[in-house]
Each structure stands twice: as structure tokens, then as C-alpha cells.
Amino acid sequence: MRIIVPIKQVPNTNDVKIDPKTGTLIREGVDSIVNPEDLNAIEAALELRERLGGEVIALSMGPPQAADALKEVVAMGADEAYLLTDRALAGADTLATAYCLSRAITKLGDFDLIVCGRQAIDGDTAQVGPQMAEFLKVPQVTYACKLDVVEDSVVVERHLEDGFETVKARMPALVTVMREANRPRYPSMAGIRRACTEDVVHRWVATDFDAEPWRIGFDGSPTWVKRTFTPPPKAPGKRLEGTPRDVAKDLLKTFTEKNLL
Amino acid sequence: MQFELTNEQKMIQEAARDFAQKEIAPVAAELDREEKFPAEIVKKLGELGFMGMTIPTEYGGGGMDTLSYVLAVEQVAKACASTAIIMSVNNSLVCYPLYEFGTEEQKKKYLPQLASGQKLGAFSLTEPNAGSDAGNQQTTAVLQGDNYVINGTKIFVTGGNMADYIIMTASTDKSKGSRGVTAFIVDTKWPGFKVGSLEHKLGIRAASTAELVLTDMKVPKENVLGTPGEGYKIALRALDGARVGVSAQALGIAQAAFEVAVRYSKQRQQFGKFISEFQAIQWMIADMAVSIEAARLLVYKSAFVKDTKKYFSKEAAMAKLFASEMASDVTSKAIQIHGGYGYTRDYPVERNYRDARITQIYEGTSEVQKLVIAATVLKEFAQ
Amino acid sequence: MGVVIIAEKCTGCKLCVASCPYAAIDMVANVATLNDKCTDCCACLDSCKVGAIVFEGTRRARETVDLSQFRDVWVVAEQRDAALLRVSRELLGKGRDLAGTRGHRLCSVLMGAGVRHLADDLFEHGADVVYLAEAEELERYRTGPYSRVLSELIVEHRPEIVIFGATTIGRDLAPRVANRIQTGLTADCTKLDVDPETGALLQTRPAFGGNIMATILCPRNRPQMATVRPGVMTLPERTPGRRGELIEKQVKLRKADLSTEIVKIVRGERRHVNLEEARVIVAGGRGLGGPENFALIEELAALLGGEVGASRAAVDSGWIDSSHQVGQTGKTVRPKLYIACGISGAIQHLAGMQSAELIVSVNKDPDAPIHRIADFAVAGDLKKVVPALIEELKSKAAGAAA
Structure with missing residues (x-):
């Protein structure tokens, strides 16, 4: 099995706080982490490798410091890591990002499976996975909460709003996993040593993976951010006083008025 | 001078923080309440390499430096002081002396299991009448053929009831006093080894504290650690290292209480203001x-000196003395900031306060640390 | 300028023919040749293993696409087991506004097997045109067949705007199609506006767990594509008997479209908690004191027809499964009603639920941050307040039945 796991370094949005006075985002002191569901993807890939042999290759696109994210997954057990880092890649939307990752994957050679996290916590788009699958012309299965390899196919339990379905896709294929899929392992001492003592992260600039200049970065992105703003604060709430029964009656009245029952 | 951690140290700190916050912190209050030994957690720590961090990789250890170890203990202690001391004992008082004083066969036999957490180690020096005066060992080991026969009672053995192997001291020659003390590697499955009563303690309640009763326990000669009569020296050397571990534990406990208290001060309102706006609270926070x-600087420095292979007793004693006194003070202030809530079990500062207290006592009381520091300083000024 | 095939290099392998969404490549004398359907979308470039297809010129040169040849607003209807999803009707309501502003038609795409009858539902909720694609292979959603049919339809009819429900199906299909036709896509929009003159779609969506909002544009490509969260747009009034034009689409699939199969499908089984779609969520936190008190939460949730949520503290304590977790590391929810019981309101929890329409907090700590974002704050013991609420609900139900 040759498994590719694209990952993203994201700000830990858990730490993101809002300045109560200005209503803007405080980004200082916010750690960069590996996107949580990407860790589930790494875990899924490592479990498959342990069972079926092969290798797990982590791939990321981002600024030079995104190498830290790749080191972390190497410490968890990934065999190799590649970072696509080039100023020309800046400003990429999901399509331009998926383009670069797919070009790099093509450059890396044949693969059996690509496992991604369902979505990243900074953007929540869930688009890069399917867009890579389209670039690479391989089947995709998204929202996986369980996956297994049976002969030449990947069998995935796919989460739906009202149940689940089991989908079988011929490999090579791309799967996006949810946090329910597994519990990511922690980096081990041996893994950390490997991540730090060797130059494990290979850095590629756009020409290293044959990216066409007009398809990358801002120029290659069909969508642009026009503006960002903080959502307006809600009207102040109301305190309900009295006995539990009074409170319950008050609440029920409101629920009825708002047609919530 | 360099105050920046290396990449490796940062990654270890992060890995330890992540594990401690996700796997240990959620159950720490319950472990404390139930006096429950965190066997599962310790096993997982071992699998990740946290139980023999500074032992070279060829013996199954993590191959890390002492500062990495200190960073990890600090993070674990922030979540649970009991787990931190179990970790510290196995690293500093078991793996370290085995590596430093063990024969090649002993190292090959015991270290891989202990450093990987498959087996748990304990350290047993203290006796009812040998506390700070640890050289006064009443437990005896008498050579009979190829075996030593050990008789006596040891107390206050952290994890003594859970351990597979114990580094234990006994007197092989009472006439020589502390120079007649020998260290042994004891397998707890051997006949004659019995766990006596367990202590009920103020703090670190999840780290069991056992009495060990030894009745004609036969220990093969090859299980002597170091040479006969070297036991007291081995114990002191191990304790120097353990003091670094305990100082990191104290640091973690204090940091935990501090963070909770600061956050609380920014949420709690009295007299129509957040209490963090009052100078009385701000002064406590600043202190x-x-x-x-x-x-932290003392603790990290002591780890650094230890790694330079220089004599580090003074630095370890200073770090341990200062950090443990600091932890008691900081956790007490953390309760003060919480007011009445801080005195209840609803908030973790109550546990932090109880846990901090032991750090002034074990691996040498604060008074013993002062003796060590003063003796070293006076020696430095020798004519 | 544009996509060029270097005939000397072409080996006649036909991979590019399969890759073209516009059927713009023909084989002439065993050499790939572009016909006039080529839009310079470049989808074929990666398919060529011998480098015989190149794009000459710059991106800017490629942006000569005449945006005015695209018109109409499309809503991709979603059906499961031949029943229309509520979100599709919601989107028709929004689509009607957008189409009205532009003076365009509102069209809907309906794919499935035995779903013809749903067209009337779409007409009655505002569609002027319904493109119907029926085939056995479309009975259940699969990425391959659906993306084939939809991208062909888009290429044929050139809509200006295409919107999808941000469901597990919409979010699987939309990116695949957007890439095939090489246009922009914006996920999980909560607000859509269109410029009446230029047709530019202003797509507003939350980012950073709802801490900031971003407005996204797709200035140089058409159609402009977006997915929209369920429950955000208002359900339009139904006009019984309203009809429109039904256009049937011939379904022709390729082998590559059928590389997945559905082995099993289980509906309604509460395998996973459906917090994202829930109208009502009752959530418990550390203040419950233990797993046993989740029974209270469950009972209240059941009476309100809602789901059970939990804070990270409750999940980390092992009181309830992580699939119930609401917050930054859990699910982001937008119910009509969110009742937080014994939850202090750590910032990461708030990030996951603060866009709920009505928030009720029950926490005995009067200073708990949750009270500050609540519409109704109850500084009381949940073990008393929740049972009182349950009792009131029961007696109300009994009263209604009598």
C-alpha cells in the first residue's frame, strides 16, 4: 500500500479569542497545529500500513513553518514528508490548492490511496479533497467514519445526516475521514527523535512539481475574498428568576411563541 | 547563554502536554478522590517512551536529554501530580541508577522492559527509622552461598504495591554504617516479598505509597546493583536526579493552579467588577x-548541568528547594483567589494545594536540601 | 492562444477525450483534435501523459470568457429515497430572489430514478424550469454519475449561478463539479446577494468557527457556485398548481463514473448523532456531575424533538460519546433552540453553538460565561430546573391531548 496523506497546518481556533472592546480576532499567542481531522487521516493511514505493509507519505502546502506540522506526523509514524512551499503559491483558494497537491502527488508516482481529513477548522470548506480526486481522476468517498481495504477496493462507512452507507471504491481512490473514524496516536519518543534528527521534510517549490504558473496562487484561484468582518453581536439576554417551576413556565411560553414545540 | 528550547524539546513538551491534557487531566480528580493508581495511563506513557526518557535507545530508552525529561514531567504534573511522581520514580530512581551502576547483563535484562513501561519500577530506601538519616538502614542482607537473604521493613515506597522490580537498599555490614549499605534489584514475585499496608495521604493520593515486608527474601548475588557497600552512594546519586524530577513536578503543579486562578479572576465578578481588576488580586498574580x-529557571538549569555530566547536587537541591516551597505558596494563593470555591473539590486548585505539599518532603525534605546546598557552598569556599 | 494540442506528440491514447467535460476533443485520424466546444478550461491538460496538450498564454488571456453568455440561477435539488430535502425548498426561496434581481429564470436540477413527481414540488416552490435526469444508476447518490450528469448540464446550458445544499451530498458533489468545469466554489454560505448589473454573487460565510465572516466573489469564472447551510434560508410559500417547463436530460455515463458501488445503506439508525441538522439541541456539561444525569438531558431532548449535545468537559470525562460534542473540536451547530445545561461556556464551546437562534443557559454559577451569550439565562440548579421543564412539557402535552 502506498498511501498519501495531505495535511494542513492551521491556527488552533480553540485559542482564538475575540477582543471584547474592538470585536476583532486576537491572533497573537495562537498556536499552529495540525488540523485535527488530518490527524485522523494519518491514524487511518498508519493503521492500514501496519496491517498491509507499505508506506505513508505526508504532504502539505504552506509557509516554511508548516514543516512543523509535517514533523509532527512523522513523529506519529509517517514515513516521508513533502512540503510545497513557494511564495508563488500564496493566496490560493481551494481549487488552486487542490491543483498543487495533485500535481505533487502525480510527481510522487503511483499510489493506492489518498486519505484526507474531512475539512480544516480554519476554513471548514471540505473542498480540497474532492477537488484533488477530480484532478487525479480517481473515485472519492467523503465523510468516512470507518474504512478498510478489501482486495483492490477501499470499503468505507460514510456518514449521512440520517444514517450511514457503506461505499466500495476501486483503488486508487481518495477518502476523507471524520474525527469519529479513530483516535489519533500520540507522537512517540522514537518518532520525535526521527522527526528532529533527520532532515525528514522535503521542500518543493512550484517548479519542482511542474506546476503551471497561471494555475497557482492568487492568479490560479477563481474565488477571491472581498472582505471579512465580525458578525454583529446579539441583543443582550434576559435573566430568568424565580422557582424552577416559574422558570419552566416562562421558558415554555417563549418556546410556544417562537413556534419551537 | 541560550533560553530557546530545541525543536526536539519543543516537540516533546507539546507531545507531553497533548497527552497529559487529553488522557490524564480529565480523570485526575477521580484518580485523586478514589486513590486509584493510574496503571493504564502509566502503561501508555511507557509505550510512548516517557518512562525511560534519558536512557539510551540501545537499552530501549528515549535517548533524550534531561531537560526534555523535565519538560515532560512538568506537563504531566500540570494534569496530575500523582502520575508525575510515578513517572519520575521510574525514570530517575529506577532506570537512571540501573543504567549508571548496572552491569551490562543487568542493563540488558531490566532496562528495555522498564523504559518501555512493560514493567514498572519502584525505589525503596526509607525505613521507619531511616528517613532523612537514610544511612541508618535496619533492613539486613546476609550473604548465604550465592544469595543474599534480606529481612526487614521498608516504608513510603511510591508504587511499591504495583512495581515489578524495585531498587532496594539494605545493610550488608552494619559496622560500616552508611558504607555498609548495598543496593539490590528485587523482583517483587520472589518469595519472602510482601506488600504491607498502604498509606492514606493528604495529596498525590493516586500514587500509592506502600510498606514492604521482607522475610528471608533470597536475592541472587548477581542482583547486587553496583558493588556491596556502594548502596548509599547509589541512592544519593539517584536522589540528585530525582530532585530534578520532583522540582519539575512542583513546577507543573504550580503552573496548573496559577492558570486556573488567573482565568477565574477574569470570570469572577464581585462589587460589579472582575476580581482581576482589584489590586489585591493583581499583586498575588504578579508574585x-x-x-x-x-x-522554572532553576529547574531547567539543574537539568542542563546534569547533562553536562558535571556534579549537580547543589543545582538539583536548589531547584527542588525553591520549586517545592514556591509550589506550596502559589497553590495557596490560587485558593485565595478562588475564595470559598477554591476550598471545595469543584475546583482543581484544592487538589493542587494538597499535591504541592509533598514536594517539600520527599526525595529529601527542604531542610535536607539546605544541608546539601550549604555543604557544597562551604566546600566551594575551602581554602 | 489557449489550449493547444501538439499533433506530433499525440499518441492517440484518448485519455484526454475522457477527461473533457465539454466533449470538445475528437479523434481525427488517430490524433486528438479540438472542436469549437473548447472553452480553454484546461481539464484535459493533466490527462495527457506525453505532454501533447499545453496551454499557451497567460491566465489573463484565458479570462476572455464572455460572462454575459451565462444566465439563470440553478438550484441543485437533493432527494433521498425519492423524497425532497427541506434544504432544496429553502434554496428555491433564495434562488427566486436572486433570479428576480437579475431578471433571469430559476431552474432546478433533479437527478434520481423514479423522481419525476418531485418536479411539481420544485415548480410549486418557485422553479421555472426543471432539468430532470432519470436513470437507474442515479437512484442513490454516487459522486461519479451525479457529477457527470450535472457538469454536462452546466456545460450545455451555462447558468450564471449554481447553488447546492451544504449536506453530505452537496458538499461531496459541488467541489467535484466545480473542478471539472474549472470554476470557483464557496462552501457553507449563510448569505447570498447578487449584483443586479454584473451578476456578481456575493457569498458570505463564517470562518474561524464563526468568529469572523467573509464575503467571497468569483469574478472571472462562471457559473458561480456555492453550497448553502440547511436551515439558513427561509422556506418559501408553496403555490399549489404552479407549473413550469420540464426538460429531460439523456443520461450517458462513462465507465469511470461507476467506479464506486453502494454496498449497504442504513437510514434512520441513530448510528451518528445528527446535531448539524437538529432544530433543537439540549446539551450537558461538567455541571451534570456524572454520566447518570444525561438521562435528564435525553428526556428533555426527546420531549422537544431534539438531539443531545455535550461540552468537551463531559465528553472528555467519558460521560457521553464524542459524537455528541458541540464546539470547536466537535460539531458546529445552528439549531433554532439550544439549551445548555451545566455548561460553563468556554470559548471553544461557544464557537460551536453561538449562532443558535435562541440560547437558554442553565448553570448554577451566576458568573458562568454561557449566561452572557444566552437569550434566557437561568442561574439555577439544572437538577431542579430541567425536571421542572420536563414536567411542564408533559402536562402541556397531556392538556393538548385531552
């Missing part, structure tokens, strides 16, 4: 922040 930082 806590400074003393934690000062302790």
Missing part, C-alpha cells in the same frame, strides 16, 4: 508569576 518563572 505567583515571578516565583514560577524563577523556579
